[in-house]
Amino acid sequence: MVCTGHLMSPCLPLESFPGIHKFKGRILHSQEYSVPACFRNQRVLVVGLGNTGGDVSVELSRIAAQVSVRRLHSKS
Numbered sequence: 001m002v003c004t005g006h007l008m009s010p011c012l013p014l015e016s017f018p019g020i021h022k023f024k025g026r027i028l029h030s031q032e033y034s035v036p037a038c039f040r041n042q043r044v045l046v047v048g049l050g051n052t053g054g055d056v057s058v059e060l061s062r063i064a065a066q067v068s069v070r071r072l073h074s075k076s
Contacts, residue, residue: 003048
């Protein structure tokens with residue numbers, strides 16, 4: 001799950017993830033997230049350490065098998 005962007009403008013920088021085209025799992029932005037039930041017993045990577053990323057990570061940690069959190073490194 002990608003939790004990047006500013007307010008209501010989601011940012012889904014897939015080109016920032018080397019090998020993303022080989023990934024066979026589900027990729028979604030936090031704007032598409034509504035309930036944690038579909039992540040039950042799954043391994044989830046949350047990208048983004050803002051308020052949304054933190055909130056989603058905590059919520060998913062109660063139902064997912066594993067939650068990892070990472071942030072995107074700014075190139076500037």
